[in-house]
Amino acid sequence: MPASPTDEQLIxxxxxxxxxxxxxxxxxxxxxGHLSRESLEAISAGLRxxxxxxHGSVTFYHHISDxxxxxxxxxxxxxxxxxxxxxxxxxxxxxxxxxxxxAGRCDDPIPVLQADRGLVGRPGDExxxxxxxxxxxxxxGIEECCLANVREPDRAACSGYVRTGGYAALAKARxxxxxxxxxxxxxxxxxxRGGAGFPTATKWRAVRDAQGGPKTLxxxxxxxxxxxxxxxxxxxxxxxxxxxxxxxxxxATGATRGFIYLxxxxxxxxxxxxxxxxxxxxxxxxxxxxxxxxxxxYICGEETSLLNSLEGRHPFPRNRPPFPVTHGFEQTPTAxxxxxxxxxxxxxxxxxxxxxAGLGLxxxxxxxxxxxxxxVERPGNYEIPxxxxxxxxxxxxxxxxxxxxxxxxxxxxxxxxxxxxxxLDVTLDEACLRAKGSFxxxxxxxxxxxxxxxxxxxxxxxxxxxxxxxxxxxxCRIGTERLVExxxxxxxxxxxxxxxxxxxxxxxxxxxxxxxxxxRSAPLITESLxxxxxxxxxxxxxAE
Amino acid sequence: xxxDLTLDGQVxxxxxxxxxxxxxxxxxxxxxxxCYDKRLKPLGACRLCVxxxxxxxxxxxxxxxxxxxxxxxxxxxEDLEQHRKTLVDLVLSExxxxxxxxxxxxxxxxxxxxxxxxxxxxxxxxxxxxSGHPRLDDPNPMILRDYEHCISCYRCVRVCAxxxxxxxxxxxxRGFGTRISAEFDVDLQDxxxxxxxxxxxxxxxxxxxxxxxxxxxxxxxxxxxxxxxCPYCGVGCSVDLLTxxxxxxxxxxxxxxxxxxxxxxxxxxxxxxxxxxxxxxxEPLVRKDGELVPASWEEALDRAAAGFAQTAxxxxxxxxYAVASGRAPHESAxxxxxxxxxxxxxxxxxxxxRA
Numbered sequence: 062m063p064a065s066p067t068d069e070q071l072i073x074x075x076x077x078x079x080x081x082x083x084x085x086x087x088x089x090x091x092x093x094g095h096l097s098r099e100s101l102e103a104i105s106a107g108l109r110x111x112x113x114x115x116h117g118s119v120t121f122y123h124h125i126s127d128x129x130x131x132x133x134x135x136x137x138x139x140x141x142x143x144x145x146x147x148x149x150x151x152x153x154x155x156x157x158x159x160x161x162x163x164a165g166r167c168d169d170p171i172p173v174l175q176a177d178r179g180l181v182g183r184p185g186d187e188x189x190x191x192x193x194x195x196x197x198x199x200x201x202g203i204e205e206c207c208l209a210n211v212r213e214p215d216r217a218a219c220s221g222y223v224r225t226g227g228y229a230a231l232a233k234a235r236x237x238x239x240x241x242x243x244x245x246x247x248x249x250x251x252x253x254r255g256g257a258g259f260p261t262a263t264k265w266r267a268v269r270d271a272q273g274g275p276k277t278l279x280x281x282x283x284x285x286x287x288x289x290x291x292x293x294x295x296x297x298x299x300x301x302x303x304x305x306x307x308x309x310x311x312x313a314t315g316a317t318r319g320f321i322y323l324x325x326x327x328x329x330x331x332x333x334x335x336x337x338x339x340x341x342x343x344x345x346x347x348x349x350x351x352x353x354x355x356x357x358x359y360i361c362g363e364e365t366s367l368l369n370s371l372e373g374r375h376p377f378p379r380n381r382p383p384f385p386v387t388h389g390f391e392q393t394p395t396a397x398x399x400x401x402x403x404x405x406x407x408x409x410x411x412x413x414x415x416x417x418a419g420l421g422l423x424x425x426x427x428x429x430x431x432x433x434x435x436x437v438e439r440p441g442n443y444e445i446p447x448x449x450x451x452x453x454x455x456x457x458x459x460x461x462x463x464x465x466x467x468x469x470x471x472x473x474x475x476x477x478x479x480x481x482x483x484x485l486d487v488t489l490d491e492a493c494l495r496a497k498g499s500f501x502x503x504x505x506x507x508x509x510x511x512x513x514x515x516x517x518x519x520x521x522x523x524x525x526x527x528x529x530x531x532x533x534x535x536x537c538r539i540g541t542e543r544l545v546e547x548x549x550x551x552x553x554x555x556x557x558x559x560x561x562x563x564x565x566x567x568x569x570x571x572x573x574x575x576x577x578x579x580x581r582s583a584p585l586i587t588e589s590l591x592x593x594x595x596x597x598x599x600x601x602x603x604a605e
Numbered sequence: 606x607x608x609d610l611t612l613d614g615q616v617x618x619x620x621x622x623x624x625x626x627x628x629x630x631x632x633x634x635x636x637x638x639x640c641y642d643k644r645l646k647p648l649g650a651c652r653l654c655v656x657x658x659x660x661x662x663x664x665x666x667x668x669x670x671x672x673x674x675x676x677x678x679x680x681x682x683e684d685l686e687q688h689r690k691t692l693v694d695l696v697l698s699e700x701x702x703x704x705x706x707x708x709x710x711x712x713x714x715x716x717x718x719x720x721x722x723x724x725x726x727x728x729x730x731x732x733x734x735x736s737g738h739p740r741l742d743d744p745n746p747m748i749l750r751d752y753e754h755c756i757s758c759y760r761c762v763r764v765c766a767x768x769x770x771x772x773x774x775x776x777x778x779r780g781f782g783t784r785i786s787a788e789f790d791v792d793l794q795d796x797x798x799x800x801x802x803x804x805x806x807x808x809x810x811x812x813x814x815x816x817x818x819x820x821x822x823x824x825x826x827x828x829x830x831x832x833x834x835c836p837y838c839g840v841g842c843s844v845d846l847l848t849x850x851x852x853x854x855x856x857x858x859x860x861x862x863x864x865x866x867x868x869x870x871x872x873x874x875x876x877x878x879x880x881x882x883x884x885x886x887x888e889p890l891v892r893k894d895g896e897l898v899p900a901s902w903e904e905a906l907d908r909a910a911a912g913f914a915q916t917a918x919x920x921x922x923x924x925x926y927a928v929a930s931g932r933a934p935h936e937s938a939x940x941x942x943x944x945x946x947x948x949x950x951x952x953x954x955x956x957x958x959r960a
Binding site: 098101112114115117120121382528529530532534535539542567570574575576 | 666731
């Protein structure tokens, strides 16, 4: 057994690397099983970050701690779908287990994370380490973009990727002017697939035109939204598509360095990405990309929190302006793009803007990955044309259990709140969903049939937002807590009218005043609960 | 070219780089805030300073929004005031005692109390769990850490980092469980804290309090503030001396002090109890038969002069050595060296700041 590395060796290994704090914290945590005071003192001195700040940041993240033996404790997913599958029992059965927020495997049995091992299983089962499920074949044979090649054998290896057409788009892009690349993307209509929907070409052009440097790329792979597991399938089964997309982004923006910020809960994915980076070295000539593993924080999916986290700062969202395109990573012009967005780039360049735009229905352009889970026969990732009818996806593609009716589905994971049975004739695009008071976001949909207690699901959802609220802005920090209290053990008024008035007032302040998307969208849960299930709300309050 | 925007119906000029809050404040608007301290980088946490800007998608925090040419801004509308009331109600719900705080706790300690009056909030609406974790057990005699009143505005953390450069405290945990602590929650005396007291003075709720001043809470007289200059060193920090009747009960930094802008050090902030300490020297004492006894100034100065002369005669002029006080301004320091050089012919002069 090799001797464990000294403090000095670890510091020396990382201190001159870009974005060193997270990997250094993980290295000490791996060595000792927790982050001791001595370790943090060494890190503080080595990276010249004040000790109180390092300690404060450690306490912010879910998966690192100064408590001895904290690293190896099993963590059991408490996402809404896993609870339906018995995760509370599993939590109870496993020695020393702790709950964790949705770990992004809603198409699997219950995920259990133990240090670097991502296991799955159900109560009573032996836990197993299994690869991410491949997406079900596209049921209607509709043409795909991101998932088109993902089911090809060996696609995750560089040789397999190249054999199935990989890196051809990058070679093509190297012969193009940056402006030509941007024009293709602009014409394709590609927009941010992490949920914000900002036009990708506009973002890249802003980075290219920004003063200063070096310019930076960040692939946002911090897929933390409950019910979303679409980035995982791409990262695990088509990692080179993401690297190719990043390299093309580099050519278009002038950036040569980049980070993939990966959520902590995907440990196998980190190994896959690191292998892909090694194998793709010759293709990625001129670029320096590296993987940085998060430490457990939903808010780090928000791009400015992510940047603070990468920089080793307290991961609060930043105030905007200035925007990351001019003042991003270490104040350099930075393009932060979602995994799915980047995975769409090479196919667009390869097959043309018109091809991609034409994949959407009607006036909508392109496709969207939807992570569908919950009370459906065939959960999984589906790539749909933008503007696709929800009912077709739900009833024809995924299927609803025999004899059951869907009483609600979530949108944007949890952030879009619930749509009820009467709302199901929507099409999956922002215009249609926003008209219903919701939004598509990152594309997570969880279905709940008539067996489910929607008040309880709403409580769990709000509990998630409260536990992930960063604590920076008042409406979100206090509001999420107050809403959880009102949905749980009653501490507010029990008269339904007074209860509703309070919940609405809190929600309105959060929606209007919160500093970032978490606090702005969390009240969609209570708003849609009140809209769709007023009788259940009254019943709950009366029953207490 | 001058830049203008419309503020509550009035066209007003502004400078490039100003925020909407700064522009509005300059024009007399009383936009409420809790996380704002003009010396610190705006954080945009409390959201009370929200304003409506035509064309914007919802209210914007004025403290973090740069003013732009042609903006049409409203700082008081029915919607905004309703939002602000909801926010103040939420804040008071986690800090119901925030409305009754003695001003002895600190300079900014009344900010939340004043907002609770302005918005008629008493902490009963939205009642629920409270978030504070008091550290009343911190043994330091200067800074009271009564976090039951903490509202997580982070002014203390920011002033410690941005103004004092100590980085002694930081934000731990997250969300409603957020706390303010030194590393590993150690006592302040075991952290990098220098007890400058700036966290106390910027705290808008009195969660951080001046323990020395609080000893005088029960004195019945009203608090009176007298502007003065800190006597400790040559910087000349402006202070307000707080008195109740004839008793000095505290020192607060002056935000408009040109030399200090609200800053003080441990001495200026907390080392004032000597003023009314029974051991304080109030008249000359001379030693007679081994006992110190009161004497006139004339007698005392004669004794001192005789002592110096005798020492110089016996041991030579180089035996006289002067150490000037670091509290002395230039003019006094000059006088000291002149006195020693001219009167004793000694060049042995130093200053206590070198120690």
